[in-house]
Amino acid sequence: MKPFVFVNLAMSADGKLSTTERRQVKISGRSDFLRVDEIKAGSDAIMVGIGTVIADDPSLTVKSERLKKERTDRGCDENPVRIIIDSEGRTPENAEILHKGPGRRIIAVSEKASDKNLERLSPYADIIVAGKDKVDLGGVMEALSDIGIKKVMVEGGGTLIWSLFEENLIDEFYTCIGSIIIGGQSAPTAADGTGFIKEENFTKLELIDMEKADDGVLLRWRVK
């Protein structure tokens, strides 16, 4: 069993998630910020890769007081469970995600993570060990399902999203395309990793919705 998994991200009109220096930039506008907060508050868990934690130091908290209250009225924590995919347990102890706002944190590591790192991080998060070298994402999804997590929002970045597509673990893919060009061959995109070579292996999507969002466009796809 696995939870329902959807990706939500913002990309520039040329398909980049950030700059070549992996510096976070404002891509989407105010209305998209509010939409993202709503879907985050409607999720049981939010997942990011360690690359995003190191690059952006996000908190991944729900921002609106109304949405926080709605969650606590439903008997949930103010924030969804925050999950970091981090093979070696490199998450910095002072990362925002480990400190800002109440709620459970999970760090999924592989067998490569040292005991020292596990000890270092265990005061801040529950640790799941899955996979030999890199994190076994299918195993993590099963473990999440076992603890009652039904809906996971994946925030990024491109390396994690690629692996989730490769392993056929994504149900829906939402992207807000903003009205800027970032450029740069090595700037992160929505699905980096090694890429599919054979056409028959490409992930096929069905467009389920599209709408104007500020000066950009929001596209929602279902994985066929």
Ligand SMILES: NC(=O)C1=CN([C@@H]2O[C@H](COP(=O)(O)OP(=O)(O)OC[C@H]3O[C@@H](n4cnc5c(N)ncnc54)[C@H](O)[C@@H]3O)[C@@H](O)[C@H]2O)C=CC1
């Ligand atoms: N515009 C947007 O909506 C967003 C942009 N970003 C951007 O994305 C960039 C970070 O993305 P990435 O460097 O690609 O890092 P990432 O956040 O995708 O993390 C990838 C890392 O996760 C670890 N990992 C462990 N097991 C794995 C597995 N099975 N598959 C894949 N990764 C695994 C590896 O250490 C790997 O390098 C930053 O520049 C950030 O600003 C990130 C999130 C949202």
Ligand SMILES: Nc1nc(O)c(N)c(N[C@@H]2O[C@H](COP(=O)(O)O)[C@@H](O)[C@H]2O)n1
């Ligand atoms: N949805 C969206 N729009 C943008 O314009 C962005 N730059 C991002 N970036 C990602 O949002 C996360 C920040 O989370 P917190 O505010 O710290 O909770 C971070 O992961 C960015 O990469 N997203």
